[in-house]
Structure formats: structure tokens, C-alpha cells
Amino acid sequence: xxxxxxxxxxxxxxxxxxxxxxxxxxxxxxxxxxxxxxxxxxxxxxxxxxxxxxxxxxxxxxxxxxxxxxxxxxxxxxxxxxxxxxxxxxxxxxxxxxxxxxxxxxxxxxxxxxxxxxxxxxxxxxxxxxxxxxxxxxxxxxxxxxxxxxxxxxxxxxxxxxxxxxxxxxxxxxxxxxxxxxxxxxxxxxxxxxxxxxxxxxxxxxxxxxxxxxxxxxxxxxxxxxxxxxxxxxxxxxxxxxxxxxxxxxxxxxxxxxxxxxxxxxxxxxxxxxxxxxxxxxxxxxxxxxxxxxxxxxxxxxxxxxxxxxxxx
Numbered sequence: 001x002x003x004x005x006x007x008x009x010x011x012x013x014x015x016x017x018x019x020x021x022x023x024x025x026x027x028x029x030x031x032x033x034x035x036x037x038x039x040x041x042x043x044x045x046x047x048x049x050x051x052x053x054x055x056x057x058x059x060x061x062x063x064x065x066x067x068x069x070x071x072x073x074x075x076x077x078x079x080x081x082x083x084x085x086x087x088x089x090x091x092x093x094x095x096x097x098x099x100x101x102x103x104x105x106x107x108x109x110x111x112x113x114x115x116x117x118x119x120x121x122x123x124x125x126x127x128x129x130x131x132x133x134x135x136x137x138x139x140x141x142x143x144x145x146x147x148x149x150x151x152x153x154x155x156x157x158x159x160x161x162x163x164x165x166x167x168x169x170x171x172x173x174x175x176x177x178x179x180x181x182x183x184x185x186x187x188x189x190x191x192x193x194x195x196x197x198x199x200x201x202x203x204x205x206x207x208x209x210x211x212x213x214x215x216x217x218x219x220x221x222x223x224x225x226x227x228x229x230x231x232x233x234x235x236x237x238x239x240x241x242x243x244x245x246x247x248x249x250x251x252x253x254x255x256x257x258x259x260x261x262x263x264x265x266x267x268x269x270x271x272x273x274x275x276x277x278x279x280x281x282x283x284x285x286x287x288x289x290x291x292x293x294x295x296x297x298x299x300x301x302x303x304x305x306x307x308x309x310x311x312x313x
Contacts, residue, residue: 028124028231029235030120034139035139036267037267038268038269039269039270041271041293045083046082047080048079049079050079050297052077053075055074055075056075086126087119087290088118088289090115090289091284092285093285108287116289119273125244129244130295144298144302145301145304146178147307148307150167150308152310155310155312162204165203165214172225183265184226185225185259186227187228187258187259188231189232189257190256191233193254193311194256214228214230215228236254237254255308257304258304264300266298268296270291270293271292
């Protein structure tokens with residue numbers, strides 16, 4: 001027999017103010033964490049132009065009243081980087097607008113959030129991998145940044161914490177040494193599985209992990225390095241590198257990016273996301289949105305280095 005109460009069930013319900021939304025990872029290439037991002041693009045700009053000066057000169061010891069004094073001079077050129085617009089949109093119907101008005105509920109907030117996320121996702125992809133179609137250079141595939149295709153296997157059973165430390169010290173030092181100690185990297189980005197290996201391997205006879213030891217090595221004025229930071233992103237896994245054409249299919253290698261995380265070395269320029277005027281067509285309202293972006297401008301590509309390592313078997 002059905003039991004009846006004195007209240008309808010909906011009278012006993014309590015609606016919480018918060019909304020449960022799908023959780024996403026942060027877009028570390030798009031949001032300025034990995035690439036210094038400057039929001040200064042002028043509306044309508046299609047190309048970024050910057051003067052580039054290269055100076056050359058010699059000096060010598062000469063006698064008084066000498067006429068053969070060496071000369072110094074410089075050349076001026078321009079760098080040109082394309083700007084592209086990334087679009088998305090959201091829509092709603094007349095009936096949806098009427099229902100939202102009747103219920104006194106916001107209609108466009110969530111849909112606009114989804115469209116912004118779509119723009120950010122595509123922007124993150126272009127910032128990481130670039131686009132040959134649109135002439136954009138990515139953070140992970142600059143053709144002038146040296147690539148070290150190493151045979152070292154960080155996941156081999158015989159690989160020790162000391163081996164990992166020596167490997168990273170060698171690769172970071174290679175950047176500084178090859179630039180006559182002009183450039184000192186301060187950030188290493190890698191796949192999470194490699195970070196986990198660095199964090200779990202302990203130096204012999206100690207409780208110190210390989211990554212802890214590396215942080216200590218690359219800190220302090222005596223080393224010449226500022227505080228070294230480490231980060232992870234899935235874009236550095238072999239699967240994504242092959243999908244977006246950084247590696248050929250079957251390479252099966254993850255990539256490590258070593259570089260100075262500084263706007264002096266590399267940057268990107270954007271026009272923040274804009275919402276255009278609402279259009280009405282086919283019995284629905286369309287709201288276009290866009291953001292303009294440049295590629296990643298490696299002003300000093302030799303300050304960085306890509307290191308390709310085997311992925312776990």
C-alpha cells in the first residue's frame with residue numbers, strides 16, 4: 001500500500017546554488033604559464049613586425065696616429081610573424097530565450113563559457129605545435145632551436161637517479177656552453193611520466209629524489225642559474241607529437257623542452273577574446289566570438305633546446 005505524506009516531494013527538496021561542471025586541465029601553452037603572453041594586438045593587425053639589429057665589429061691595439069683602425073657596424077632587418085583569428089560561437093532559439101526570461105534564469109553564460117573554452121583549446125594547440133598551413137611557429141617545434149635526439153632511456157631498469165641527474169645536467173649545460181654562457185635556462189617542461197620517474201628515483205643511500213637534487217644544483221648565484229622550475233604537459237608525449245606532425249609516426253619518443261621562461265627570449269601576442277554582435281538567422285540567435293593570436297616568437301632560439309627521449313615500453 002502506498003504511503004502518503006502531508007507534503008509534495010518537491011517541497012522537501014533543497015536546490016544548491018553551485019553547479020557541477022566538467023573539469024578540464026589548464027591550457028598551459030595558451031594561458032601564459034609556459035609562453036610569456038602579451039595582450040597588445042591591435043584590432044585588425046595581420047602581421048607583427050619587429051626590427052632586428054645584428055652588430056659586428058673588431059678592435060685592435062694600434063700605434064699612435066695609425067689609420068688602420070678597425071670598424072664596427074650593424075645591419076637592420078625585420079622579423080615578420082602572421083596573426084590569425086580563432087573563432088567559435090554559441091546559439092539559442094527564440095523559445096529558449098522566452099523560457100529563460102520567464103524563469104528569470106541566465107541563458108548565455110554557460111554557452112559562452114563553452115565557446116571560450118573551445119577558443120582556448122584551439123589556441124593552446126596552435127601555441128604548442130604551430131601550423132604550417134597558417135605560417136605559425138609553435139613552442140615545441142621551432143626549426144632554429146637545436147634538437148638532441150638521444151638514445152638515453154630514463155625508464156630502463158638499470159637507470160639510476162644519478163644517471164637521471166647527470167643526463168639533465170648535461171642537457172642544460174649544453175645550452176649554456178653552446179652560447180658562451182650567454183643563456184641560462186630556468187625551466188624544464190616534460191611529460192608527466194618522466195616527471196614521475198624523476199620524483200620516484202632516489203639518490204643512492206639517501207631519501208633525496210633526482211628532481212630534488214636537480215633543483216638544488218640549479219639554484220644559487222654560484223651556479224649562474226636562477227631557480228630552476230619543472231613542469232609537465234601532455235603535449236610533450238609522443239602520441240601528441242606524432243599526431244600534430246612534430247614527430248613522424250612511429251618515432252615513439254617524448255620531448256623535453258629546456259629554455260629560459262622569459263619574454264626576452266620568446267613571447268606570443270594576443271587580442272583577448274571578443275564577443276561580436278548577435279546575428280539572427282534560421283529562427284535562432286548566433287553569437288560569434290573570436291581571439292587573435294600570433295605564433296610563438298622565439299627571438300633567441302638558441303637559448304632553448306629540445307631533447308627527445310624514449311617513452312616507457
